[in-house]
Amino acid sequence: MPSTKAIVRMEEDPIEIDTGKVTIVPGTMTEPQCATFCLQDEDHTLGNAVRWTLMKNPEVDFASYSIPHPSEARTNIRVQTSDKTTAVDAVFKGLDDLTDICSHVIQSFQAELAKGEFEYEEETAL
Amino acid sequence: MDMYNNGGPEVSIRSLKKDSMKFVLTNTDLSVANALRRIMIAEVPTMAIDMVEIETNSTVLTDEFIAHRLGMIPLTSFDVDRIQYTRDCTCSHYCPNCSVELHLHVKVTVDYEEMNDPNVDKTRQVTSMDLISVDDSVRPVSDDKLHPILIVKMRPGQELKLKCVAKKGVAKEHAKWSPVYGVAFEYDPYNKLRHSHYWIEEDEKLEWGVSANAAEETPVDPNEPFDYNAKPEKFYIELETSGCMKPEDVVLRAMTIMQDKLGGLQIKLDDEFKEDTQRWGY
């Protein structure tokens, strides 16, 4: 599975973080407000969810995703925005919003676990 | 939480067991709920046997048959974060940082007196309990002695000796790495949104009925016009693990994996394209 690495410098030792592979499909960015992004090694899991958060943004005029070929592990995301922002910024914000949603699910899930108001079965002998 | 979706997703846990759980996810989109389902199935890393070196095999099963069966045995993966993927490791083949070795050696001795006694069962069942792991945190799930997983049956005189190398992986690559045996995912049990088209002989209600989750929703009024703006709201999710991880950890891990993916994309986007658009004067 190909992946690229970025070295993030922090106070302590540098940590390697897996960065996704994103490119802009050549010729699709005719102006900053529109672009088709190509995400390597991503599929419906991210494509559809990112498409949804993009469409939630009022500055986004158009957002969609497609998987051009089933045997190539890549997903295209098309974005067109109003003049108030750019396609790159809109996608950046879309990813940010989805990250917040994930954090919210985690928080809500952990709060529910802590509350413990559910049917529970004690661990059997192992 | 972000402004768009009034307060963000909510989780309500219905039941939690040793290797399964049920919960309801509300106030989010189908795409997010589906992403969670897809990551739990295919992208949460676990440990599974990936290489088998067979030294002796005089059983009735071929080497590759046994290797395949070994691969399917779930291994406890509570500590999987400690282990690296081999492709990211500095070693050339495999090492303790990216793998765990398991050994198996069974030799069935011949007892000539017993051999001729039809009342003695001479079959030796080789199970997951015969697999000896060098690392106690990664061992066959079924070592509870009551329900070990059968690998091969042997008769007196036969021998099986092998070394397994378990590696970290995800089910996107091979289903043996999936932490879940199944994820049930349902929304709109009354099919108000008409996302399902039921195949019927004569009567839909009679032939299909409604699921248990329908108890939480209001039944359809046949006179009500179809609401084409309606969206799915409540997602009933149920998962059963292979025992390799706790079910609640599978869910939490899935969400952090999603965040890691998004974070990685953001770094890349920031690095490469922010300047691109700035060139246009933005």
Ligand SMILES: [Zn+2]
């Ligand atoms: Zn290694």
